[in-house]
Amino acid sequence: MADIPTTARPRSSAARVCTILAFVFAVVAIFLAPVLFGLVGLVLGIVGAVLGDKPLGWYAAGASVLGAVIGIALAAAIYNS
Numbered sequence: 001m002a003d004i005p006t007t008a009r010p011r012s013s014a015a016r017v018c019t020i021l022a023f024v025f026a027v028v029a030i031f032l033a034p035v036l037f038g039l040v041g042l043v044l045g046i047v048g049a050v051l052g053d054k055p056l057g058w059y060a061a062g063a064s065v066l067g068a069v070i071g072i073a074l075a076a077a078i079y080n081s
Contacts, residue, residue: 015051018044022060026067030074038068 025041041064049057 012051012053015048015053015057017048018051019048019053019057019060022048022057022064026060026063029064029067030071032071034068034071034075038064038071040064041067 022041022045025037025044029037029041042061045057045059045061045064047057048060049055051057
């Protein structure tokens with residue numbers, strides 16, 4: 001029986017680590033340096049998704065962007081009050 005090539009990559013532990021770190025950076029971005037941690041979380045989420053942790057990697061990338069936006073809005077509200 002011939003092996004059928006698959007288009008999806010198997011999930012690796014490196015992909016899962018990148019995805020988990022992206023979620024952690026999404027939470028940290030709310031409270032501390034939202035642009036920096038949001039950007040790093042976005043990159044790690046994309047890397048996790050590309051390495052095979054789909055769709056969780058994409059959710060982590062989106063959560064990092066959302067965390068950065070919330071962090072920026074929170075900082076603006078605190079500094080402008």
